[in-house]
Amino acid sequence: MDIEPEIRTAAGVVRGRWETSVAVFRGIRYAEPPVGPRRFAGPIPARRWDGVRDAGVFGPPVPQVNNGGAVMSSVSGEVDDGSEDCLTLNVWSPDLGGANLPVMVWIQGGTYLENNTANPHCDGATLARAGVVVVSMNYRVGADGFARIAGAPNNRGILDQIAALCWVQDNIAAFGGDPANVTVFGQSAGAASIAALLVMPSAAGLFRRAISQSMPGTYFTPGLADAISTTIAAQLGVRATVSDLARLPPRALTNATTALIAKLPEFVDVWGPMALTPTPFSPIVDGDALPYAPWTALARGAARNVDLLIGHTRDEFRLYTSRPGYERTPQQMAMAFHHLCPGPDGERRYRTAYPDATPAQRFEILNSDWLFRMPSLHLADAAHVGGGPVRFYELAWSFNAEQGASHCLDFLLLFGTLSPDEVRDHRSAHANAAEEIAYVGQCIRTDWVSFAATGNPGWAAYDPRARSTRVYHAEAVTRPYLEEASRRIWAGYRFDTLDLTS
Known part of the structure; x- marks a missing residue:
């Protein structure tokens, strides 16, 4: 044409x-x-x-x-x-x-x-x-x-x-x-x-x-968002108001934001867990335009007429820990367990649940759970409680040992933009990974398109008892949720808006 x-x-x-x-x-x-x-x-x-x-x-x-x-x-x-x-x-x-x-x-x-x-x-x-x-x-x-x-x-x-x-x-x-x-x-x-x-x-x-x-579970109260914006603006010598910030070019704000990101952990005792994430921004639950955190609203029946497909990758936080220079000290890992774990004995529960993991591996699992995996699972739970139709999936396939099934791999497979040659040339590529990528990507695309067309991607609806999950590996299978050890640790936790801690 x-x-x-x-x-x-x-x-x-x-x-x-x-x-x-x-x-x-x-x-x-x-x-x-x-x-x-x-x-x-x-x-x-x-x-x-x-x-x-x-x-x-x-x-x-x-x-x-x-x-x-x-x-x-x-x-x-x-x-x-x-x-x-x-x-x-x-x-x-x-x-x-x-x-x-x-x-x-x-x-x-x-x-x-x-x-x-x-x-x-x-x-x-x-x-x-x-x-x-x-x-x-x-x-x-x-x-x-x-x-x-x-x-x-x-x-x-x-x-x-x-x-x-x-x-x-x-x-x-x-x-x-x-x-x-x-x-x-x-x-x-x-x-x-x-x-x-x-x-x-x-x-x-x-x-x-x-x-x-791979939904991150961070939503801010207006108070926390105010504190962050005030800090960014103060670096530029202004207030966080339209009249003051409109006088500054966008580059000034991006530079000030970058400077703040470099020192976010310094604010953990006041800003709480969000200070241990890669970004100072998240949606603001203001009680008006965004009335409630999604878990709360879905459990009350919001969007019950919207078909939902929710999921995550197996090794979400590997995207960050596999980067050169990311290594964390024992003190930094202890800080993460102190601020991110559900309950005071969270670190012990992770050691019990993952006895063969190294401290660095448990740190990665914790961050995968807190930031992506458990917010996604709990969103599916909330949608089910609210009476809405929901399906759940997990991407467990990976093409290299270093990054695993990390954050972002899913959309590369969905769009088909990761070529077999890129996979084959990776220094730690698995055997047959270049041949498998076409199959896994096609499976995800077919299921997503089927869901878009009919609301049914081809497997049973999710419920908190059976936890039926579509798992994408070298072959796609439907089975109970894979991350049972982490699910039990977080079973009593309730995701909600993040606020100032003091």
Whole structure:
């Protein structure tokens, strides 16, 4: 197909490309640029334009570390290189006719600090060829998207996601998608954003199904978020208000955030467990736009009409511990067990549950449990209590001994962007891993697409007794939950918002 496809959206006409049997539209503006007086405001829909806008390249990334665009240094609305136009989305469609295909909207993760849909590992073409319309969006991150700022709405990054979902409702039929059959799916910070969307009144009705991949269990009270924002602003000699921060370029905020991250553990006695995470940002449970933490709201029946697919990888925190230079001292590991374990005897319970593990391995298991695995499992428990349909999965397959089934591996398999050659060339690749990757990725894609189409990925619904889990290994099997030892340690714990400890 050589003819460049043109689609009329509510705001104007966009011209995409046909690429290996998939129509691709990149960089479609869904909201007005967040600069000048809109810098810390909620998003407003894109204004209409005349003529045809080319949609052949991804839009510029939102302000974040390592983004050198002009929007990073400008505080006005007059940016001369177009980099301010960063609230854009992308569409991959295998059929621009009236196919009414399921729609899958990807919400990328990145510790609430990074978001760039031009990441080649999030290319939606392979998934679209499986029979769905795929959408991804840029949304504000860092202080611009998630800091608590006096005079600005909370959770601006999630408000951007809602604006993109509204765009999908208004426009996706023209791209071959069914606006009544939308599935949001996301990983890490994207998964936690989805858990928030499930319980936010302003997101009600915008999607029918949701897939949460490796959801971090950190949601902040306004008091904790205030303390963090005040500290970031103080490094710049200002207050955490719109009037003060609007005078600073985005680069100043990203630099101040980076400086704070380097010394986060120093705040653990006041800020609590969040100071031992890789980021100072998380969704803010303000009792208004985000009324409750997701576990509480789902257990009370919120989103019971939304089909849920929830899960995690086996070795979540290996992504961090396998990095060169990450080694922790015995004192640092003891601090983690003191602040993260459920109950005063948590370290002893981990030694009992994992007697053959080294202290470093138990530290990794603890962080995997506290930050990703148990929040995901407890979210499934809460959804079941609330009467909603939920399925559960775990990725146990890995291709190398160093990283295992680490955080982020799941979406590389889903999108099919990790090549057999990359696997084969890894210094600790398992035998047959290059041959297995195609099978495992295809299994995940098939199940995700089936879920998006019907709500049933192909295995039994989750309940807290049988804990039926789809386990992706060299072969996909359905069996009881794998991480029983950790589940028992955390059985009496209740995830909720994180607050100041003093």
